[in-house]
Amino acid sequence: MKLYKTLEETLKKEPNFVSDDGKLKKWVVLHSAQNFDEELIELLIDNKELKEKFFKKVKDTLIFNQNLFIQFLEQKNYLNDSYTKYKQKIGLTIDGKFLNQRNEVALVWPYKDCILEGGQSREEDKREEIFFNEVLAQDEITQLLEPKVLTNAKRIDKNGERPFDKFNRNENGTITDNLIIKGNNLLALHTLEKEFTGKVKLIYIDPPYNTGTNGDTFKYNNAFKHSTWLTFMHNRLSAAKELLSKDGVLIVTIDKNEQLFLGIMLKEIFKTYEIHCITIVHNPRGVQGTNFSYTHEYACFVIPDGKKLIGNRIIEENERDFDNLRNWGSESLRCDAKNCFYPIIVDPNTSKIIEFGEVCKDDFHPDKREIIKDGKIYIYPIDNSNIERKWRYARQSVDEIKNLLRARKKNGQWDIELGKNFGQYKTVWIDPKYDANIYGKQLLNSLVPNNPFSYPKSLWSVYDCIHAVVESDKNAIILDFCAGSGTTGHAVLELNKKDGGNRQFILCEQMDYIENITSKRIQKVIEQNKNGDFVYLELKKYNQAFIEKIEAAKDTKTLLHIWEDMKEKSFLNYNVDIKKQEEHLKEFKELSLAEQKQHLCEILDKNQLYVNLSSLNDADFKCSKDEKNVTEKFYRIKE
Structure with missing residues (x-):
């Protein structure tokens, strides 16, 4: 409070900062700070305490910490005045401070997370959605x-x-x-x-x-x-x-x-x-x-x-669209690609493709599409008009797609068909x-x-x-x-x-x-x-274990036993006064069971739900030899 009083007394030395009724014109001071007003800066530098608070020295030069000064000015109730309290300040507040004036973040997560509501670890737990709506500072979130x-x-x-x-x-x-x-x-x-x-x-x-x-x-x-x-x-x-x-x-x-x-x-x-x-x-x-x-x-x-x-997606055989392996249309003749004219050999009993013959010599001209030799069928890319055409794949590459081919007899004639087993999703x-x-x-x-x-x-x-x-x-x-x-x-x-x-x-x-x-x-x-x-x-759980016990409790008596355990072993919020909690036990007992659970969960430090890596060797958390072993190996701490 001394610094607050010092600042107010110092600012009132400048008549422009004071109203007719002797009150400080907060909006004028703010405007002066935003514009690095020389009169304001001189007042602050002349006071040793204010100089130390709102200025820092960089290579023998004093730098005015404008943000700190404005934040300090805006947040202190002793400087509130009726004219400026809400001037251009419509918005959400916490504890009378606008959100853009605070350095905290509100985490609002549902209870599935076991972070702000207490959590659920058993599938039979079905409850109304409840939140702690707690505010955690940025450094606390980092720790969390x-x-x-x-x-x-x-x-x-x-x-x-x-x-x-x-x-x-x-x-x-x-x-x-x-x-x-x-x-x-x-x-x-x-x-x-x-x-x-x-x-x-x-x-x-x-x-x-x-x-x-x-x-x-x-x-x-x-x-x-x-x-x-x-x-x-x-x-x-x-x-x-x-x-x-x-x-x-x-x-x-x-x-x-x-x-x-x-x-x-x-x-x-x-x-x-x-x-x-x-x-x-x-x-x-x-x-x-x-x-x-x-x-x-x-x-x-x-x-x-x-x-x-x-x-590519896989297309099952019964879903494939098959079409002829033999080319048709322009540039589909044998002479357009000599390596694409060869026999495909089929077992007539199973209709399975056995192998692929070699590229035919230029002077070899089969007189029909199918030639039977040694009990096998040799099929050539010859169309229904007996014109020599070509396969769509050259001999040197056809082996790679053998699993995509089938031999099919239709209207008394054999054809080789291609059906891709992959396609775009x-x-x-x-x-x-x-x-x-x-x-x-x-x-x-x-x-x-x-x-x-x-x-x-x-x-x-x-x-x-x-x-x-x-x-x-x-x-x-x-x-x-x-x-x-x-x-x-x-x-x-x-x-x-x-x-x-x-x-x-x-x-x-x-x-x-x-x-x-x-x-x-x-x-x-x-x-x-x-x-x-x-x-x-x-x-590794710490306060999380207490939360799960609280959620599982069926009556107030059990919760009171958990509270005794919490006092001895848990990490409570820094602002929890155990003596005051004890003084209000009567009021606690008058709450509904759900409210009692929520209260106990709220006073636990959420940064300690689980044990942080930085606390691995902290005796308070009692990490076992096995826990240290797996943790050190996971993070490669000793490598």
């Missing part, structure tokens, strides 16, 4: 998003669990193990930053669709407000973007409830990317709406501008394999019976999304930070099985089912494939 200590590490392969020994790394030092990480997914993303920034080829996520119902691919809050859902997504997508490689692609699946809002947000975050919204028919039976029955959802592909990053995907009931729910039940997922993704819709981006990159890293039942990991394993790839998945999930469903599913697939493994990790 620090990398975390890792715990409960184990390697799981086709033979089950075994103790963690080490991380496998490639020649560049990057971890190559498949990873399943339990913990808040926003904090998990920041934990992955040091190791995987700029290295992830594909991020595929299937976030909560915000349908307002329980039917979803996740078993947690599915009824956010639009603004809340967007905040939830924006924080994560902004962090995830840093992990993408220069040619990295993001895929976000969504339905009609948030598709429009998501599209606008993606445009804002990924300004130099093109966005394609693909329609996938995943529920052919439809969900009845007021006017329409909905059979589809969307997959938003976010791709760096100007780059060809989506490969279309914007509408319709196929029985995308049915989420059969290839999602039923498939998951066959791997992990009695799971709580009502409508998980079809394995093959996820597979095709992943295939579209990383089919040609057998060492790609694929991240899913909304892992759910683990369909993304399953799809990566299937793609590797098909082509012998070494693609790596990283799955992040906070819910308890990550242990008994997500991990179990992946382990079951590894058992079936008889190949592969993954490392299971958890972010």
Whole structure:
């Protein structure tokens, strides 16, 4: 208060700064400060205290800290005057200060995150959406998003669990193990930053669709407000973007409830990317709406501008369009390309192409399209008018497309036909394999019976999304930070099985089912494939453990026991006075159970939900030898 009084007394020495009734004209002082008024600066320099506060010395020159002075002037109630208090200051305030005057950021995340509402770790917990609406200073947010200590590490392969020994790394030092990480997914993303920034080829996520119902691919809050859902997504997508490689692609699946809002947000975050919204028919039976029955959802592909990053789709043989391998039209004659005139040899019993003959000599002219020799049929590119034409592929290149050819007898004559098994992806995907009931729910039940997922993704819709981006990159890293039942990991394993790839998945999930469903599913697939493994990790909890106890409590008595434990072991907010909390226990008991829970969660320090890497060797956090070992190896601390 002394500095406040000194400043006021000093400013009043200048008559222009004082009104007729003796009060300071705050708006005049502000205007003078904004214009570096000489009279104002001289007043401040002449006072030793004010000189030390609002000026800094750079090479024997005093520099006026204009921003600090204006901020100081605006924030102090003792200088409020009726004329200027609201002049050009219409807007939101916190504690009487306008948002643009403060150096804090309000984090408003739904309880799924276990950051500001207390969290949900069990799928049976269904509550109304509640927020702490706390304000965290910028340095506190930095601390909140620090990398975390890792715990409960184990390697799981086709033979089950075994103790963690080490991380496998490639020649560049990057971890190559498949990873399943339990913990808040926003904090998990920041934990992955040091190791995987700029290295992830594909991020595929299937976030909560915000349908307002329980039917979803996740078993947690599915009824956010639009603004809340967007905040939830924006924080994560902004962090995830840093992990993408220069040619990295993001895929976000969504339905009609948030598709429009998501599209606008993606445009804002990924300004130099093109966005394609693909329609996938995943529920052919439809969900009845007021006017329409909905059979589809969307997959938003976010791709760096100007780059060809989506490969070709596979076309099954029964869906191929075949046409004649023999050329027609202009420049289709034998003389137009001599290397394209040769026999294709077919087994008449199986109609299979056996081999390709050599290019015919110039003086050899078969008198018809088919010649039978040694029980085999030699087919030449001769048309129905007996004109010698050419095949569309030269002899030196035709072997490469043998699997795309078929021999077909029609109207008594043989033809060789070409049907490509690949093609460009279309914007509408319709196929029985995308049915989420059969290839999602039923498939998951066959791997992990009695799971709580009502409508998980079809394995093959996820597979095709992943295939579209990383089919040609057998060492790609694929991240899913909304892992759910683990369909993304399953799809990566299937793609590797098909082509012998070494693609790596990283799955992040906070819910308890990550242990008994997500991990179990992946382990079951590894058992079936008889190949592969993954490392299971958890972010080490601290205050988060208290939050989960609070949320699980069924009565006030239990909460009071938790409070006693909190006083002794937890980290409370710096402004919590334990004595005052004890004095108000009677009032606490009169609150509803939900209000009691919210109060206890609010007084916990949210920066200490999980143990920060910087606290690894802090005795207060009691990190075990195993925890230090896996954490140091993950971050390569001693290398």
